[in-house]
Structure formats: C-alpha cells, structure tokens
Amino acid sequence: MSADATGVIHDLGYQRYDGDRLGRAQIVRTLTVYSLRAAFGLGRGAKAKIVPVSAFALMCAPAIINAFIVARGGTRAFPYDTYSAPVRMIIMIIFVAVQAPELVSRDLRSRVLPLYFARPLRRGDYPVAKFTALATACLIMVEVPLLVLYAGTIASSHGGGAVWAQTRALLPGLAIGLMWSVTLAVIGLAIASFSGRRAYTTGAVAIYFFLSLALAEVLIGVAGDGTAGARLGGLVSPLTVLDGVRQWLGGTSPGPVPAVGSYGAAYGVMLLALVGAGAAALAARYRKAGLA
Amino acid sequence: MAGQSPGTAIARPPGAQPADPGDAFVLETTALTKQYPGRVTALDGLTVQVTPGITGLVGANGAGKSTLIKILLGLLEPTKGRARVLGLDCQLDASRIRALVGYMPEHDCLPPDVTATEFVTHMARMSGLPAVAAKERAAESLRHVGLHEERYRQVGTYSTGMKQRVKLAQALAGDPRLLLLDEPTNGLDPAGRGAMLELIARIGAEFGISVVVASHLLGEIEQICDHLVAIEAGRLLRSDTIGSFTQSSQVLLVEVETGTAELADALRCDGLDPRPAGRGLLVPMDGDTTCDVIRDAVAGLGLPLARLEQRRHRLEEIFRDEPVPAGQPSTRASTRASTRASTRASTRASTRAGTEVSHVS
Ligand SMILES: Nc1ncnc2c1ncn2[C@@H]1O[C@H](COP(=O)(O)OP(=O)(O)OP(=O)(O)O)[C@@H](O)[C@H]1O
Ligand SMILES: [Mg+2]
Numbered sequence: 001m002s003a004d005a006t007g008v009i010h011d012l013g014y015q016r017y018d019g020d021r022l023g024r025a026q027i028v029r030t031l032t033v034y035s036l037r038a039a040f041g042l043g044r045g046a047k048a049k050i051v052p053v054s055a056f057a058l059m060c061a062p063a064i065i066n067a068f069i070v071a072r073g074g075t076r077a078f079p080y081d082t083y084s085a086p087v088r089m090i091i092m093i094i095f096v097a098v099q100a101p102e103l104v105s106r107d108l109r110s111r112v113l114p115l116y117f118a119r120p121l122r123r124g125d126y127p128v129a130k131f132t133a134l135a136t137a138c139l140i141m142v143e144v145p146l147l148v149l150y151a152g153t154i155a156s157s158h159g160g161g162a163v164w165a166q167t168r169a170l171l172p173g174l175a176i177g178l179m180w181s182v183t184l185a186v187i188g189l190a191i192a193s194f195s196g197r198r199a200y201t202t203g204a205v206a207i208y209f210f211l212s213l214a215l216a217e218v219l220i221g222v223a224g225d226g227t228a229g230a231r232l233g234g235l236v237s238p239l240t241v242l243d244g245v246r247q248w249l250g251g252t253s254p255g256p257v258p259a260v261g262s263y264g265a266a267y268g269v270m271l272l273a274l275v276g277a278g279a280a281a282l283a284a285r286y287r288k289a290g291l292a
Numbered sequence: 293m294a295g296q297s298p299g300t301a302i303a304r305p306p307g308a309q310p311a312d313p314g315d316a317f318v319l320e321t322t323a324l325t326k327q328y329p330g331r332v333t334a335l336d337g338l339t340v341q342v343t344p345g346i347t348g349l350v351g352a353n354g355a356g357k358s359t360l361i362k363i364l365l366g367l368l369e370p371t372k373g374r375a376r377v378l379g380l381d382c383q384l385d386a387s388r389i390r391a392l393v394g395y396m397p398e399h400d401c402l403p404p405d406v407t408a409t410e411f412v413t414h415m416a417r418m419s420g421l422p423a424v425a426a427k428e429r430a431a432e433s434l435r436h437v438g439l440h441e442e443r444y445r446q447v448g449t450y451s452t453g454m455k456q457r458v459k460l461a462q463a464l465a466g467d468p469r470l471l472l473l474d475e476p477t478n479g480l481d482p483a484g485r486g487a488m489l490e491l492i493a494r495i496g497a498e499f500g501i502s503v504v505v506a507s508h509l510l511g512e513i514e515q516i517c518d519h520l521v522a523i524e525a526g527r528l529l530r531s532d533t534i535g536s537f538t539q540s541s542q543v544l545l546v547e548v549e550t551g552t553a554e555l556a557d558a559l560r561c562d563g564l565d566p567r568p569a570g571r572g573l574l575v576p577m578d579g580d581t582t583c584d585v586i587r588d589a590v591a592g593l594g595l596p597l598a599r600l601e602q603r604r605h606r607l608e609e610i611f612r613d614e615p616v617p618a619g620q621p622s623t624r625a626s627t628r629a630s631t632r633a634s635t636r637a638s639t640r641a642s643t644r645a646g647t648e649v650s651h652v653s
Pocket of ligand 1: 353354356358
C-alpha cells in the first residue's frame with residue numbers, strides 16, 4: 001500500500017493533555033451511550049441501520065393505524081398492556097437477535113476487549129454498559145409505539161376524564177414494556193456474548209426465542225384452554241412468561257397465554273429466574289473473557 | 293458531554309513531567325510468578341526494574357513477555373510476587389495505572405467497520421478524555437503515526453502496516469506516561485518495521501513518554517532502546533543498558549580457505565578469543581580495532597581470506613555470556629545455523645554501526 005511506503009510522519013510537536021479526565025462512572029456512561037447509538041446503527045454505515053430502522057417503523061405501524069381509526073370516530077384499536085401481541089413478539093425477537101450480537105459479538109470478533117480492559121474500566125463495567133444500552137434500545141422500541149398509540153387516541157378524545165382514563169391505562173403498559181426490555185436484553189446479550197461470530201449468535205438468539213415460543217404455543221394448544229397443562233406450557237418461553245406475569249399483575253387483555261389463574265406466582269418466579277440466569281451468565285462470561 | 297463536573301473528574305497529578313510517584317522506576321517487579329491453568333509457568337520469580345526511557349523487553353516466543361505486560365496492566369493476576377508501574381501497585385491501583393498507561397496488544401484488535409478517526413476518538417474517550425479533547429487528540433495521534441490523509445477510511449480497508457499504526461495511535465491518544473507495546477513490528481515488511489521503530493524512537497525521545505517494547509528480535513529493538521531486559525522461560529536473563537549489550541553481542545566471522553587452525557592460534561596470540569564456527573571462526577568484537585587485527589593476522593600468515601563479516605551471537609549466548617566450548621561438532625553446527633538465521637536481522641544494525649563488511653575472494 002502506497003500509504004505505507006510514503007507514510008511521512010509530519011512533526012508538529014507533541015502536545016500534552018493537561019485537562020480534566022473523566023471518572024470511571026462517566027466512562028461507563030460514555031460507553032453506554034455509544035452502544036445505544038450503535039443499537040440503532042448510528043455512527044455505523046448505512047447497512048447497519050436497515051434492521052433497526054425498519055423494525056422501529058413496523059413496531060409503530062399499529063399505533064399509527066390506530067390514530068386513523070380513532071380520528072374517524074372509532075375506539076382505541078390496541079390495548080396498552082399487550083399492544084399488538086404478534087407484531088411486538090416477532091419484531092422484538094428480530095431486533096434483539098440482530099442488535100445484541102452487534103453490541104457484544106462484534107467486540108469479541110475484533111478482539112477489542114483488551115483495549116477496553118487496559119483502560120480505567122473494570123471488568124464488570126463493560127457488560128453493565130452493554131446491558132443498559134440494549135435494554136434502553138428495547139425500551140425505545142416498545143414504549144415509543146405505546147406513546148404514539150396514546151397520543152393518537154387522546155388527540156381525538158374529548159374531555160379531561162377521557163384523557164385521564166387513557167393515561168391510567170397507559171402507565172401499566174409502560175411498566176410492562178420495561179419488563180420486556182430488561183428480560184429480552186439480558187437474555188439476548190447472554191446468548192450473544194458466547195461467540196464472536198455474529199451469524200451464529202444472531203441465529204442462536206432467534207432460534208431460542210422463536211423455538212421456545214413455538215413450543216409454548218404447541219403445549220398450550222395440546223393441553224387445551226384453562227387446563228393446568230396449558231398454564232405450565234406457558235412457562236417454557238420468555239415471551240409467554242412475560243405475558244403470564246402481565247396477567248398476574250392485573251393485565252386483562254387476552255394474550256398468547258390463556259388465563260394463568262393460580263399459576264401467576266409461578267410465572268413471576270420463572271421471570272426472575274430467567275433474568276437472574278441471564279445476568280449470571282453475562283457476568284461470568286466477562287469475568288474471564290477478552291484476553292485472547 | 294456534561295461530564296466535567298469537578299466531583300468526578302480525575303485531575304492529572306501535579307507536575308506533568310515526572311508525574312510518577314516512585315519516579316526512579318517506571319516499572320518494577322519483585323519475584324513475579326505467573327502460572328496458567330495446566331501448570332504452565334509463564335513467569336518464574338521475575339525481579340526487574342526499568343528506568344524511564346525506551347526499554348526493550350526481549351525473549352524468544354513463549355518467554356513470557358506478553359504475560360508480563362498483561363500483569364502490569366492488571367489484565368492478569370500474578371500467582372505470586374508483586375509488580376509496580378509508575379510507583380503504583382498493579383493489584384491495588386490497577387485502575388489508576390491504566391489511566392496513565394497506553395497499551396498496544398500483539399494481536400489484531402481493530403473493528404473493521406469504523407473509520408480510524410471514530411475508533412481512536414472512542415478509545416480516547418474510554419481513556420477518560422471529554423468528547424472535544426478526545427476528538428482533537430485522536431486527530432493528533434493519527435497525524436503523529438502518519439495516517440492523517442487516510443483517517444476517514446474504514447479500518448477494514450487498511451493494510452497491516454496501517455493497522456499497526458492505528459493500534460499505536462489509540463495507545464497514544466490518552467496522553468499516557470508509559471507505553472507498553474507488544475510486538476509493534478508484527479507482520480510488517482522491512483520498510484514498515486523501520487518506520488515503526490523510528491516512530492517509537494521519536495515517541496520516547498521527543499514526546500517524553502517512557503516506552504517498553506516487547507520483541508523477539510533483538511537486532512531490531514536494540515536500534516531504538518536505551519535499556520534492554522532479556523527474559524527466558526519467565527526468568528530474567530539480563531537487564532542492562534544497550535551499550536553493554538551491543539558490545540558483547542558483536543562478533544566477526546572469518547573464513548579462510550585453508551589454515552583455519554593457524555589463524556585461530558595467531559588470533560589468540562593477539563589477545564582475541566576465536567571460536568570455531570562451521571568452516572570459519574567467530575571472533576567477539578573487542579573495540580574498533582578487532583577488524584584490523586584480524587586482517588593483519590590473515591595477511592601476516594599469507595592465508596587466502598574467503599570472508600570477513602559482522603555477525604551476531606544467538607540471543608541466549610549474548611545474554612548468558614557463556615563461552616562456547618571449542619571444537620565440538622554439535623556446537624559448531626548449531627551455532628552456524630542460528631547465526632545464519634539471525635544474519636538478516638542484524639544486517640541493518642551492522643550497516644548502521646558502520647563496520648566494514650568485506651567479501652574478498
Ligand atoms: N491463556 C494461557 N493459558 C495457558 N498458557 C498460556 C496462556 N497464555 C500464555 N501461555 C503460556 O505462557 C507462556 C508465555 O507466554 P507469553 O504469551 O507471555 O509469551 P511471549 O513471550 O509473549 O511469546 P511471543 O513472543 O510468542 O508472543 C507460553 O508458554 C504460553 O504457552
Ligand atoms: Mg507475546
């Protein structure tokens with residue numbers, strides 16, 4: 001390469017840096033923001049934006065359709081606690097399957113981790129920053145459509161009472177969105193951090209979420225509505241577990257899991273176990289990774 | 293970035309130049325031992341001190357150079373012993389050390405899908421620089437390593453030589469007090485090696501940053517170092533100034549078509565210490581006159597001179613200063629083979645030293 005042969009070193013003198021240095025907490029925050037931007041392809045090439053931008057647009061589509069329906073005098077078309085359940089499940093699986101590897105597999109692949117760990121960051125800071133970034137990205141993906149749904153609905157509502165009713169219905173929906181984001185991000189990152197090969201980790205995340213969801217639906221279908229078998233079947237997939245917890249916490253809209261009945265607490269325990277296992281796997285991975 | 297509140301900012305210790313609290317040594321290890329799982333002992337009771345300046349860390353493959361560097365950065369825990377960098381303890385103050393040290397790993401560590409500017413800026417921020425300063429210093433570092441023109445290209449499109457420079461630039465961007473460079477000339481062609489070495493020499497001399505360079509090529513790093521630390525199998529072979537290393541490392545190879553034994557005797561009478569090597573003799577350099585003494589001896593005996601050139605001992609011989617027993621065929625063969633192997637590396641050094649290299653036939 002000509003640049004090698006002619007790589008002239010221009011000497012304009014070396015400048016010391018005497019300014020302030022950020023502390024560790026601020027460096028972690030910087031890494032979080034950098035990773036959050038990367039989760040939407042910002043600061044990367046055009047190709048990296050295709051999946052997150054189209055996923056976001058598709059997620060917002062039901063809320064936008066709702067705005068038209070309500071404007072023509074209809075009632076709100078989607079509930080705040082489940083939104084459009086199939087759309088949300090499929091798009092979030094795809095989003096996490098593509099973006100979790102973008103945040104962690106890429107760094108494993110390029111072996112850049114020793115550069116991070118040779119800086120003031122500590123081992124645990126890296127996965128914390130990546131988790132915060134992906135969970136925030138998921139939160140944007142899940143909650144912005146809910147806010148659009150809300151805005152579109154109240155724009156055509158009349159009277160403070162109607163607006164207040166919508167607001168009260170929205171708030172639990174936002175809390176459920178937060179639950180979704182934390183769960184999907186931690187599981188997605190735990191799986192993606194096991195390899196630097198993005199094609200594999202994307203496949204692994206997608207297969208885990210889709211297969212477990214399909215299995216849960218088959219088990220529920222075979223056992224039949226209202227049976228204990230159906231209620232147990234919903235425990236095999238993170239997405240049906242999230243739906244079971246929603247119902248346990250008082251969500252009333254029909255969802256992928258039939259009424260959880262007395263099994264609500266089991267769904268709550270299962271959700272904590274899934275998140276805990278994901279967090280433990282992620283922490284263990286970065287306690288030893290990255291020195292290759 | 294709203295990140296400059298005084299509460300969280302770490303100010304550089306006062307007095308930028310000798311900021312090092314323990315200033316006599318930039319690094320210091322005491323009986324440092326590292327065992328990897330599977331009972332591989334990478335470092336074995338290593339005790340060494342390194343003063344400011346450019347220090348070469350030489351040793352064959354697997355000697356433990358990279359392991360030492362990783363312990364100094366707190367990337368690895370030592371099994372036993374202690375290490376201090378810039379006066380700070382590697383286990384207790386790892387975070388503070390890492391804010392003061394720049395690291396260039398031996399392996400590839402660059403994501404291909406970002407530009408050099410973006411990557412170095414990000415790494416400068418990870419060193420604790422605020423956004424604006426990080427951007428400025430990234431541009432500055434890339435200029436110092438000679439990548440000013442190409443800085444907006446994706447790193448994936450760079451040649452190996454350019455990638456090595458980006459690795460150096462990211463280590464430099466945080467304005468370190470000490471640079472730890474692990475095999476910086478890895479994968480470079482001779483011109484690229486020369487340019488990289490020149491750059492490191494400038495960083496040490498003009499930028500006022502202490503540098504530790506790990507390499508398995510003595511001939512290469514001795515050109516730029518003030519000090520050499522030689523390790524073998526995790527133990528210290530020798531730590532000394534460059535002057536004392538090169539003196540003992542220079543050796544002349546004399547080959548005459550007949551009369552090798554007479555020549556050896558004659559040289560011994562002249563106070564030299566010739567040893568058989570292949571078809572010729574290896575004579576350790578003893579000042580600038582050695583060459584003349586040999587030529588005079590050959591002329592005096594009237595022998596047909598086939599070759600007289602500067603060679604280098606093999607690495608271990610230099611460090612140990614062990615005399616090679618004369619006349620043993622096995623030693624001869626191995627010395628010869630290794631001498632040949634190292635000739636290429638030493639060519640540059642010998643031409644630089646201006647020693648006469650003559651081929652008379
Ligand atoms: N992660 C590891 N697990 C087990 N053994 C290791 C590991 N890393 C290095 N070693 C061993 O430790 C010894 C020293 O390795 P190290 O990488 O420090 O050597 P080096 O001097 O840097 O060699 P090179 O010139 O090849 O880079 C070698 O025997 C190596 O096989
Ligand atoms: Mg090494």
